[in-house]
Amino acid sequence: MAGTFGLNRSLGSAIGAIALVSVLSAGAVLVTINQLHEVTEDRARSTRIIRGLNDFRAAMLNQETGLRGYLITGRESSLEPYRAGRAALEETITRLRGLIGQDAEPARLLADAVTAARAWQTKIGETALHSAADPATRPEATRIESDGSGKEFFDTFRARLTAIEAVEENLRAAQNERLLRAESNASVTLWGGTLLTLLICAGIAVAVNRLIVRPLLEVMTFVGRIGDGDLTGRIAVRSRDEIGRLGTTLNAMVGGLADLARTNRSATANLNAAAAEIRAS
Structure with a gap:
């Protein structure tokens, strides 16, 4: 990029x-x-x-x-x-x-x-x-x-x-x-x-901790929340390096998953309504 x-x-x-x-x-x-x-x-x-x-x-x-x-x-x-x-x-x-x-x-x-x-x-x-x-x-x-x-x-x-x-x-x-x-x-x-x-x-040790270790820990925590089904959070993107691009990609993926989940919930609600009308008929 x-x-x-x-x-x-x-x-x-x-x-x-x-x-x-x-x-x-x-x-x-x-x-x-x-x-x-x-x-x-x-x-x-x-x-x-x-x-x-x-x-x-x-x-x-x-x-x-x-x-x-x-x-x-x-x-x-x-x-x-x-x-x-x-x-x-x-x-x-x-x-x-x-x-x-x-x-x-x-x-x-x-x-x-x-x-x-x-x-x-x-x-x-x-x-x-x-x-x-x-x-x-x-x-x-x-x-x-x-x-x-x-x-x-x-x-x-x-x-x-x-x-x-x-x-x-x-x-x-x-x-x-x-x-x-x-x-x-x-x-x-x-x-x-x-x-x-x-x-x-x-200085390299401090930079590695700040640029790599801590951002990776945040990414791992964020991915863990996604695994638990939490699609509401977003990871903070503080850099434009590989880890920053990874965070941007994960945020986009979570946004897509959230939209897919909303679509699924809407489709499920429509199906339930149709099924209720069928039972009533």
């Missing part, structure tokens, strides 16, 4: 609203999860950079310790920390460059630190080792290692590494704030979507 608002459309709209809220909530949760993932990855990157800076310091300290041990003892085995430190430093520099990437300030600081470390290796480490190999120049090797120029290189790269560490610590503080905000957004989104879904479900 044209112009009616069917129950299927009402229920479909309600179900569609629930589906829309669910999709929007799921989308918001996914966005928040992505934010959490990004923040977690950034924090892990900063942590790895700080560990790499500590490895840088340890590698240089091992080289210095190995060099001093060799200059003191003259034994080749004393150079093991030095050689291990050189290899560890190369690996650490490669790892730090990959972690820092295109970040301008940390990349510049790392380049300065690497330059200072390389200068110490060339001007102090390798020069002292070369001089220490010849007994005649061994005192010169000791002088090179202890004259204080090596400390300047160490102070330079340590200062640069400390500056990078400060940058990463500031980033981690900002990342912690982002993490807290993302967790808060995830909680609000989850609980908000759940609450909104519950409200829609409660």
Whole structure:
């Protein structure tokens, strides 16, 4: 029937609203999860950079310790920390460059630190080792290692590494704030979507009771009265949906039954009158 608002459309709209809220909530949760993932990855990157800076310091300290041990003892085995430190430093520099990437300030600081470390290796480490190999120049090797120029290189790269560490610590503080905000957004989104879904479900329950359950109870009561022979009542039609059309149809049916009953009563009265006239004749 044209112009009616069917129950299927009402229920479909309600179900569609629930589906829309669910999709929007799921989308918001996914966005928040992505934010959490990004923040977690950034924090892990900063942590790895700080560990790499500590490895840088340890590698240089091992080289210095190995060099001093060799200059003191003259034994080749004393150079093991030095050689291990050189290899560890190369690996650490490669790892730090990959972690820092295109970040301008940390990349510049790392380049300065690497330059200072390389200068110490060339001007102090390798020069002292070369001089220490010849007994005649061994005192010169000791002088090179202890004259204080090596400390300047160490102070330079340590200062640069400390500056990078400060940058990463500031980033981690900002990342912690982002993490807290993302967790808060995830909680609000989850609980908000759940609450909104519950409200829609409660509204559907109320609507079903008002649009379907109560009208059907009225129809069942009305049909029961018809079954008992009461053709005088009419059901109130309050909507234009399927149940409203059912009520209109029942009212029309009851009206037709009432007219048929009146016709039957009139025909019966006419028959009774005719029969009485026949008996009188």
